[in-house]
Amino acid sequence: MRYRLDLTLRHAEGALARVLGATERRGFRPLSVDGEAQPDGDRWHLCMTVEGERGEQVLEGQLAKLYDCLAVQVSPC
Amino acid sequence: MDAPAQPMESGATTRARNGACWLVDALVAEGVDTLFGYPGGAIMPFYDALHGAPLRHVLVRHEQGAAFAANGYARASGRVGVCVATSGPGASNLVTGIADAMLDSVPMVVITGQVATGLMGTDAFQELDVFGMTMPMVKHGFIARRVDELPRLVGEAFRIARSGRPGPVLIDLPKDVQLACAAHLPAHAPSPVDAVPRPADASLHEALALISQARRPVVYGGGGIVLGDAVRDFRTFVDATQMPAVLTLKALGALPSEHPLNLGMLGMHGSRAANTAVQECDVLVVVGARFDDRATGKLAEFAPFARVVHMDLDAGEIGKLRHADAGVRGDLRRTLAALTLPCAAQLHARHGEARRQWRALCQQRARAHAARYDAPGDAVHAPSLLRRLSTLAPSAIVACDVGQHQMWVAQHWRFDDPRRHLTSGALGAMGFGLPAAIGAQMQDPRAQVICVSGDGSFLMNVQELATLRRYGLPVKIVLLDNRALGMVRQWQELFFDRRYSEIDLSDNPDFVAVARAFGIEARRVERAGDVGAALEVLLAARGPALLHVAIDTGANVWPLVPPNHNNAQMLDADDVASLPLATTGSEPTPTEDSHALPA
Ligand SMILES: Cc1ncc(C[n+]2csc(CCOP(=O)(O)OP(=O)(O)O)c2C)c(N)n1
Ligand SMILES: [Mg+2]
Numbered sequence: 001m002r003y004r005l006d007l008t009l010r011h012a013e014g015a016l017a018r019v020l021g022a023t024e025r026r027g028f029r030p031l032s033v034d035g036e037a038q039p040d041g042d043r044w045h046l047c048m049t050v051e052g053e054r055g056e057q058v059l060e061g062q063l064a065k066l067y068d069c070l071a072v073q074v075s076p077c
Numbered sequence: 078m079d080a081p082a083q084p085m086e087s088g089a090t091t092r093a094r095n096g097a098c099w100l101v102d103a104l105v106a107e108g109v110d111t112l113f114g115y116p117g118g119a120i121m122p123f124y125d126a127l128h129g130a131p132l133r134h135v136l137v138r139h140e141q142g143a144a145f146a147a148n149g150y151a152r153a154s155g156r157v158g159v160c161v162a163t164s165g166p167g168a169s170n171l172v173t174g175i176a177d178a179m180l181d182s183v184p185m186v187v188i189t190g191q192v193a194t195g196l197m198g199t200d201a202f203q204e205l206d207v208f209g210m211t212m213p214m215v216k217h218g219f220i221a222r223r224v225d226e227l228p229r230l231v232g233e234a235f236r237i238a239r240s241g242r243p244g245p246v247l248i249d250l251p252k253d254v255q256l257a258c259a260a261h262l263p264a265h266a267p268s269p270v271d272a273v274p275r276p277a278d279a280s281l282h283e284a285l286a287l288i289s290q291a292r293r294p295v296v297y298g299g300g301g302i303v304l305g306d307a308v309r310d311f312r313t314f315v316d317a318t319q320m321p322a323v324l325t326l327k328a329l330g331a332l333p334s335e336h337p338l339n340l341g342m343l344g345m346h347g348s349r350a351a352n353t354a355v356q357e358c359d360v361l362v363v364v365g366a367r368f369d370d371r372a373t374g375k376l377a378e379f380a381p382f383a384r385v386v387h388m389d390l391d392a393g394e395i396g397k398l399r400h401a402d403a404g405v406r407g408d409l410r411r412t413l414a415a416l417t418l419p420c421a422a423q424l425h426a427r428h429g430e431a432r433r434q435w436r437a438l439c440q441q442r443a444r445a446h447a448a449r450y451d452a453p454g455d456a457v458h459a460p461s462l463l464r465r466l467s468t469l470a471p472s473a474i475v476a477c478d479v480g481q482h483q484m485w486v487a488q489h490w491r492f493d494d495p496r497r498h499l500t501s502g503a504l505g506a507m508g509f510g511l512p513a514a515i516g517a518q519m520q521d522p523r524a525q526v527i528c529v530s531g532d533g534s535f536l537m538n539v540q541e542l543a544t545l546r547r548y549g550l551p552v553k554i555v556l557l558d559n560r561a562l563g564m565v566r567q568w569q570e571l572f573f574d575r576r577y578s579e580i581d582l583s584d585n586p587d588f589v590a591v592a593r594a595f596g597i598e599a600r601r602v603e604r605a606g607d608v609g610a611a612l613e614v615l616l617a618a619r620g621p622a623l624l625h626v627a628i629d630t631g632a633n634v635w636p637l638v639p640p641n642h643n644n645a646q647m648l649d650a651d652d653v654a655s656l657p658l659a660t661t662g663s664e665p666t667p668t669e670d671s672h673a674l675p676a
Contacts, residue, residue: 013220018212025213061393067217067237 001076002031002051007063008071009044011037015068019046026062028052043070049077096224097126097255100188103231103265105131109159111150111519113143117163119203120190122255135519135548138540140167142512144174144187145538149513151183152499153474154520155306157238158183163190165203168249169210173506175245176214180503181327182304184243186234187215193253194222208249216244224257232268240271242391243304273305273390276407281415283403284362284386288416289423291360292431293382294320295439297343299372300327300502301365301389303495305409311364312336314413317421319432320362321439323351325372327502328365330492338436340443344372345638346484350443352644355380363387365409368398369503378643388412448489455604456629459557460489462608463529466555467491469612473525474499474517478510478534481563484634486529508537511554515541518550525616526551532558532585542595545621553615554623556588559630567633571653572640592623599623 005023009015016035023030028050035046052059056074063072092098100123104112111133116124127134137143140162147158158178162171168189178185192201208218217237219230234246288294296318302311308331315322315338323343324331332339341348343355352374355361361383366372373379376398387394387401388409395404405412424432450465452458459482467473467490475490476499477483483500492498499517501509514528535556545552559566566580592599598618602611602625615624636647 013222014208014212014218017209021212055396058393058397061395061397065391065393 001053001056002049003028003056003059003074004077005046005048005050005059005063006071006073007044007046007048007069009046010068010070011042011044012068015044016046018066018068019063022062022066023048023050023059026052026059027054028059092125093258094260095122095126095255096221096227096250096257096259097122099224099227099259099262099265100231100250100255101126101130101132103227104159106265107157107231107235107267109157111135112159112161113137113146113150113516114161115140115143115163115167117167117190117203119164119192119252120161120167120188120250120255122252123161123188123190123250133519135515135544137512137515138543139538140170141173141508142515142538142541142544144171144185145177145509145512146516146519146541146544147185147187148174148178148183148509149476149499149516150520151178151185151516152181152513153496153517153524155496156184156520157235158185158516159188160185161188163203164192164207165205168205168207172211172214173504173508175211175247177501177504177506177509178245179214179216181501182242182244182300184238185245186238187245187247189247189249190255191220191249191251194251195253197251208247211247214245215247218247218249220249221251221254224254224259224262227254227259228262228265231265236268236270241273242301273408274406276388276405276412276415280403280405281412284388284405285416285419285423287360287384287386287403288318288362288420289427291320291424292428293358293435294318294360294362294432295354295358295383296320296322296362296364297325297355297366298322298328298331298364299325299366300495301391301409302328302331305365305390307365307409307413308495310410310413310417314417314420317417318424319436320424321354321436323347323355325366325369325502326487326500328495329487329490329498330495333493334491337440340439342487343644344369345374346488346634346636347372347638347644348443348488349446349636349647350439352638352647353442354439355383356643356645358383361385363389364413365389367394373398374638374644374646375641452605455606457602457605457608457626459485459626459628459632461605462555462612462626463489464491465608466527466612470525470527470616473497473527474514476510476514476517476526476528477501478528478530479505479507479564480531480534481559481567481632481634482529482531482557484564485557488634507534510534511538511541511545511552514552514554515544515550518552519548526553528552528554530554530556531563532556532560532582532588533562535588539591542592542597546596549620551619552621553618554592554621555615556623556625557628558585558588558625559628559632560585561630563630563632564634566630570633571637588623588625592625597621597623599625601625601627603627
């Protein structure tokens with residue numbers, strides 16, 4: 001299954017690495033990553049597509065727990 | 078406590094109030110009384126600030142000892158454990174203890190020195206990216222790049238460690254930040270922990286509706302009960318609803334071991350009564366547990382007839398491994414309190430006779446399969462020794478190592494308070510026991526603390542005997558010596574066709590002499606008939622003491638769910654002949670992998 005991830009992150013050291021690491025470790029392979037810091041500089045908006053066999057709630061639940069992850073939405077695509 | 082506003086003085090020299098001094102004051106303001114650590118170059122300003130500070134620093138003999146001691150301190154007290162190390166090797170030596178805290182949800186703050194910010198990223202001496210290394214094993218990590226960030230980072234670190242599902246938080250602290258002037262920083266004010274979410278009414282109704290239909294209900298209680306401070310509510314819930322209960326390794330003691338509805342531990346080395354009940358139940362009420370593979374056996378065949386009610390604070394656990402027919406996310410105390418009376422009322426009104434018979438069946442099985450302590454012969458029988466010790470020391474805190482002895486403690490110790498059982502559950506880290514016992518003793522000098530270790534595990538952190546001695550901690554060590562890596566040996570015997578590979582420890586040192594070399598009283602016991610007297614002498618010792626217990630190398634932990642089997646397929650010693658040897662363990666398929674390895 002392919003999923004689209006829409007994430008709002010704190011623009012903090014390690015935030016991107018944590019999200020990518022957690023996504024891969026939970027069994028989802030990133031296919032595309034697109035994102036940029038918002039103009040005020042303290043947020044990142046990140047959009048990813050990933051594929052994996054596990055359910056989307058598993059990924060959403062784990063990413064939502066990251067301190068730097070302020071919002072996450074995972075939807076099939 | 079308020080942070081002292083003035084720079085601290087030591088002897089004739091007055092130090093400027095730098096980042097390190099500010100941090101020490103902040104730790105005091107956070108209520109920290111003890112930290113465990115080991116100094117080195119990149120953390121020297123912090124150690125300088127510690128000198129003369131109103132904080133007790135415990136100098137361990139290896140940083141892994143510091144991390145496990147802080148971990149044991151936190152597990153036994155429920156407070157945040159703090160450990161400190163220098164950059165590079167100091168930081169990397171902490172890693173196993175941090176991982177253990179993450180996997181078992183233990184609140185910790187870990188402070189590591191780092192090379193100066195200007196040197197970071199240049200492969201400087203003792204520069205190691207501990208922030209990157211620990212990413213998958215901390216609840217969060219920070220690098221303090223500027224002294225002005227310290228107030229926010231320290232407040233957040235303690236808040237995150239304590240809030241919700243607890244866990245370890247790293248603060249990596251470059252040397253120049255420690256040395257930078259902090260005179261302008263305000264005194265530290267701790268942040269309150271996050272409010273725990275209330276369970277939604279709709280989810281409580283769903284749970285009630287499911288539970289009230291049950292004819293064969295079972296409660297499956299996990300470590301979340303302890304973390305959520307919900308032991309009393311859990312007991313009330315079980316008593317009021319009269320549902321039989323099974324417990325995970327980390328929840329042992331959430332119900333007293335003699336409680337009539339306590340069927341014991343479930344899982345790989347669980348009780349037959351517990352596993353059978355779960356496999357036959359029609360509603361499984363999961364309270365703060367996470368379907369760990371050691372608890373479930375073959376997941377696809379776990380509790381095959383059950384509809385699942387899953388209550389947990391961590392939404393990420395609900396539905397992670399097993400679909401929840403009703404999921405209740407939120408504070409377990411409120412959840413249990415809200416469900417207790419309605420569930421009890423519904424259960425009294427419906428299917429009362431079916432459930433009474435079910436309860437009687439579960440209890441009758443628990444009696445029929447109760448452990449026996451009448452082993453013949455003169456060799457020391459470890460389960461009997463542990464049972465006896467738990468009766469002699471009913472309020473002791475027990476810190477275990479990892480292996481067969483750990484499972485014997487879980488099976489045979491009479492727990493009635495989960496905070497008195499310190500065990501490396503999810504990580505299963507050998508070497509945990511002795512430093513965790515040190516941490517537990519430090520958080521309550523009057524507590525009776527017993528460390529149960531194995532001959533393999535003990536040597537992983539044997540250097541901490543020097544810490545016991547230095548601080549005069551009256552920890553009692555029971556070293557169950559089977560001259561083997563027993564748990565691995567058992568698996569090789571049962572699942573690898575008795576090809577014993579690298580498990581022999583028959584050249585162990587003389588443990589009595591080792592302990593005495595550290596200045597610790599020690600004795601040996603080799604015969605069952607001498608155990609009672611030996612335990613009494615051990616417990617009567619005023620300071621630290623070690624009892625070296627020689628046990629049979631071939632002793633196994635029973636019962637056992639073999640890898641890739643479901644929990645109804647438990648084996649006892651008598652069933653060994655029926656094992657499909659050498660096919661189960663030696664040729665794991667990828668999906669079988671997690672079941673094909675011992676602890
Ligand atoms: C740090 C670490 N290394 C390896 C293992 C794998 N392991 C699990 S139990 C065990 C044997 C433990 O031996 P011992 O402490 O003597 O306990 P016994 O099983 O003999 O009671 C080993 C090697 C582990 N759990 N932890
Ligand atoms: Mg051993």
